Amino acid sequence: MTTRIDARFAELKKQGRSAFITFLMAGDPDPATSLDIVKALPKAGADIIEIGMPFTDPMADGPAIQAAGLRALKAGMTLRKTLAMVREFRKGDNATPLVLMGYYNPIYIYGVDKFLVDAKSAGVDGLIIVDLPPEEDVELCLPAMQAGLNFIRLATPTTDDKRLPAVLANTSGFVYYVSITGITGSASANTAVVGEAVARIKRHTQLPVCVGFGIRTPEAARGIAENADGAVVGTALVDALAASLDAQGHATAKTVTAVADLVAALAQGVRGAKQAAE
Amino acid sequence: MNPALPNSFRSGPDERGHFGIFGGRFVAETLMPLILDLEKAYADAKADPAFQAEMNGYLKHYVGRPSPLYLAERLTEHLGGAKIYLKREELNHTGSHKVNNVLGQIMVARRMGKKRIIAETGAGQHGVATATLCARFGLECVVYMGAVDVERQQPNVIRMEMLGARVVPVQSGSRTLKDAMNDALRDWVTNVHNTFYCIGTVAGPHPYPMMVRDFQSVIGDETRVQMQEAEGRLPDSLIACIGGGSNAMGLFHPFLDDPGVEIFGVEAAGHGLTQLHAASIAGGRPGVLHGNRTYLLMDDDGQIQDAHSISAGLDYPGIGPEHSWLHETGRVTYLSATDDEALAAFQLLSRLEGIIPALEPAHAIAKVMELAPKRPRDHLMVVNLSGRGDKDIPQVADILRGKKK
Numbered sequence: 001m002t003t004r005i006d007a008r009f010a011e012l013k014k015q016g017r018s019a020f021i022t023f024l025m026a027g028d029p030d031p032a033t034s035l036d037i038v039k040a041l042p043k044a045g046a047d048i049i050e051i052g053m054p055f056t057d058p059m060a061d062g063p064a065i066q067a068a069g070l071r072a073l074k075a076g077m078t079l080r081k082t083l084a085m086v087r088e089f090r091k092g093d094n095a096t097p098l099v100l101m102g103y104y105n106p107i108y109i110y111g112v113d114k115f116l117v118d119a120k121s122a123g124v125d126g127l128i129i130v131d132l133p134p135e136e137d138v139e140l141c142l143p144a145m146q147a148g149l150n151f152i153r154l155a156t157p158t159t160d161d162k163r164l165p166a167v168l169a170n171t172s173g174f175v176y177y178v179s180i181t182g183i184t185g186s187a188s189a190n191t192a193v194v195g196e197a198v199a200r201i202k203r204h205t206q207l208p209v210c211v212g213f214g215i216r217t218p219e220a221a222r223g224i225a226e227n228a229d230g231a232v233v234g235t236a237l238v239d240a241l242a243a244s245l246d247a248q249g250h251a252t253a254k255t256v257t258a259v260a261d262l263v264a265a266l267a268q269g270v271r272g273a274k275q276a277a278e
Numbered sequence: 279m280n281p282a283l284p285n286s287f288r289s290g291p292d293e294r295g296h297f298g299i300f301g302g303r304f305v306a307e308t309l310m311p312l313i314l315d316l317e318k319a320y321a322d323a324k325a326d327p328a329f330q331a332e333m334n335g336y337l338k339h340y341v342g343r344p345s346p347l348y349l350a351e352r353l354t355e356h357l358g359g360a361k362i363y364l365k366r367e368e369l370n371h372t373g374s375h376k377v378n379n380v381l382g383q384i385m386v387a388r389r390m391g392k393k394r395i396i397a398e399t400g401a402g403q404h405g406v407a408t409a410t411l412c413a414r415f416g417l418e419c420v421v422y423m424g425a426v427d428v429e430r431q432q433p434n435v436i437r438m439e440m441l442g443a444r445v446v447p448v449q450s451g452s453r454t455l456k457d458a459m460n461d462a463l464r465d466w467v468t469n470v471h472n473t474f475y476c477i478g479t480v481a482g483p484h485p486y487p488m489m490v491r492d493f494q495s496v497i498g499d500e501t502r503v504q505m506q507e508a509e510g511r512l513p514d515s516l517i518a519c520i521g522g523g524s525n526a527m528g529l530f531h532p533f534l535d536d537p538g539v540e541i542f543g544v545e546a547a548g549h550g551l552t553q554l555h556a557a558s559i560a561g562g563r564p565g566v567l568h569g570n571r572t573y574l575l576m577d578d579d580g581q582i583q584d585a586h587s588i589s590a591g592l593d594y595p596g597i598g599p600e601h602s603w604l605h606e607t608g609r610v611t612y613l614s615a616t617d618d619e620a621l622a623a624f625q626l627l628s629r630l631e632g633i634i635p636a637l638e639p640a641h642a643i644a645k646v647m648e649l650a651p652k653r654p655r656d657h658l659m660v661v662n663l664s665g666r667g668d669k670d671i672p673q674v675a676d677i678l679r680g681k682k683k
Contacts, residue, residue, distance in 0.1 A: 054581075055580075055581065056451065056581045056582045057451070057456065057457075057460050057567060057568075057582050058460075059305075059306070059460050059463045059464065059568070060306040060308075060464070062464075063450070073581060078579040079579055079580070080579075103566075104304060104566045105565045105566045105567060105574075105576070105580040105582070106579055106580035106581070107580070108566055108571075108580065109565060109576065109578070109579065109580030110579075110580065130306050131304045131306060131566070131569075132304065133303060133305065133307050133310045134310075135294065135302075135303050135310065136302060136304060153307070154307045154308075155307065156306075156307050156308040157308075158307075158308050158309075158310075158311045158312065158470060159307060159310075159311065160311065163311055167307065178307070178308065181308050181467060181468060181469075181470050181471070182468040183467060183468060
C-alpha cells in the first residue's frame, strides 16, 4: 500500500531533492490561528507537516515546545480538536503528508482503536510517539500498521548497530534520526557526524532517513539535507511563532506570516542542498 | 466470579517489566539502550555475593541498620486497640528510608562506571540521601527539585548544598515533584553517556520499580525477624504512606504472600478527594507517564493534573506500578488521609511518643488513629515511620501559628 508519505518521497526523489519537514504544535497559540498556519505551510515550502499533539509533560522536549504545548492546552486544545484540525486541512489539501507527533497518554486515554480509526479518516498519514520504543510495539505501533498508518520511529546517537534492526523492524514511512542526545531545541547538529550516522542507518534500511533536533537556520538545513532524505525543523518555527505574539500570548496580525516566511527561507536552504552537494 | 488470584504476589514483574497491565518501559529511544544496560547491570549485581556483602556492610555501618521496631506504648494506650509498632526508618542516616535505595543504586552506578548522578526530589529526603552517598563515593551530584518545594523544604536544600550537590529549582509546570522528574529525564536524555539517574521511588521505566523495591525490601525483611523476636509471630497488619510508594513497597513486599497479614497504603487526600489532592488510586485511573503505566491523576484528554498535598514527598500525580497492580488484585487496601488529618497525627505522635514524624508518614499515622481502635488488643500493627520531621518543622510551625492555610 502506498501512503501519502511514500508518494511524496517518490516524487522528491524524481526531483532530486530532500524533503523539508516542519513541526508546529496543534492549537498554538489558539486553534483558529494554528489551522491558518498549517494551511499556509505547503505553499511556503513544507513537503511534509508534523503536528504536535499537546501534552502537559513532554519529557523529551525543550522549553520552547513545552511552552507551545501549554499555550495550546490553555487555549482549549485537545486530541479530539487536533484531529478536527487535520480534517479541516484535508478539505483543501489531499497531497501533503501529515504526521502527528507526541506522547502516548492522550492517545491511550482517547482509546487506541478509536484513535486509529478517527486519525485515519481525518487524513493523518503517520505517527511519531516519543515514549513508545520498540519494546512497547504492541501498544500502538502494530495496531497502527494494521490500520494503514505509518509508525515512524526515532533513531538516536545511542541506537547502535546492534539495536538498529529492532528500531527499524516495524518502522515505515521514514526513519526520524534525532541528531543529538538531548531535548528539542538544545544543541546544534554537527553536519559531518550526522552525515555518518545517516549513512550507517541507510546500510540497514531502504526507508528515507530524515534528520531533526538542532536545525535552526537555512544553512544548517542545507547541510543536513545534503546527506539526509529530509530535514525537520521545529523549535525555530515555534520560536518565530512565539516572538510574534502579543504580551498576553495571543496571536497578532504577524503570526501566520512570521512562521510562513521562516518556512520559505528554510525550504530554500533544503531545496538548494542536493544540487549544491553534486 | 472473582478473577483467579496469582500463586504469588512477589514474583513480578515479568521479563518486560509488567505487573499485570502496569509498569513497562515508556521512554524515548535515546534512553532505551541505557535502560537495557541498567537492567543487565542490576541482574549481575543481584547475583553477585560480593555486591550483597558490600552493601550489607554499608547498610550496617553507614546507614545504621537494622532500624528498630519500637512498641509505641503510649500511642497504643491512647488509641485503645491494636498494639502499635513503629518501624523506625527515620533513624537511618539522612533521616528516612530513602538511603536504602540510594545506596543500592549508587553501588550499581559505580559498577557501571558512571561518574555523574542525577536525581529528582520532592520533600528533599531522596535528594539528601543521594547527595550524601555521592559525597561518600566522590561522585558529581545534581538534584532537580520543584521551585515550590525548594521554598517549602529549605532545611533539606541547605543540607544538599552542604553535601556538595547542585540543587536545580525547576520552574516548569506546577513546579513540584512531577516537574522535577520531567527535568531529570531531560537531563538524562542529554547526558546519557556519563550519567546515572537515581530514581527516588518505585516508579519509572523497568527495571526501576523492581530495583527500588528490592533495595527497600530490607524494611519488611527486618520487620519479619524483629516481630518474631518481639511477639513470636507475624504482624496482623501493616500500614505505610504512599507518594510513589517506595517505603510502603519495602515494608509490604516481604509479606505479600502471607494471607494473614492485612496491608494498607495511605495516599495523600490533600484538601479532600473532591478537591485538590494527590490520591492517584482513589481519584485517578490507569495512564502512561514517566516511563510506566500506572494510576494517574488526569483529565478526560489524558492531560496530567497537578497534585496537591501538604507533604511535598507525597505531592505526585502518580504511584508506583506495582501498587496499581496490588490495588487491582485486591491484595493491598488503599486509603487516604487529608492534610488536616496528617497534621493532627503529626502532633499526636510528637506529644505521645516524643517522635516528630515527617508529614509523609503522618498520613499513615492518621489512618492508624482510625484503624487501631477498631482492632482487638492482641492485634499487631506495624506502621512504617519512613522519615523524621525536622525538614517540616518550619512549615508546620507556620501553619500551626496560623500564618498560612
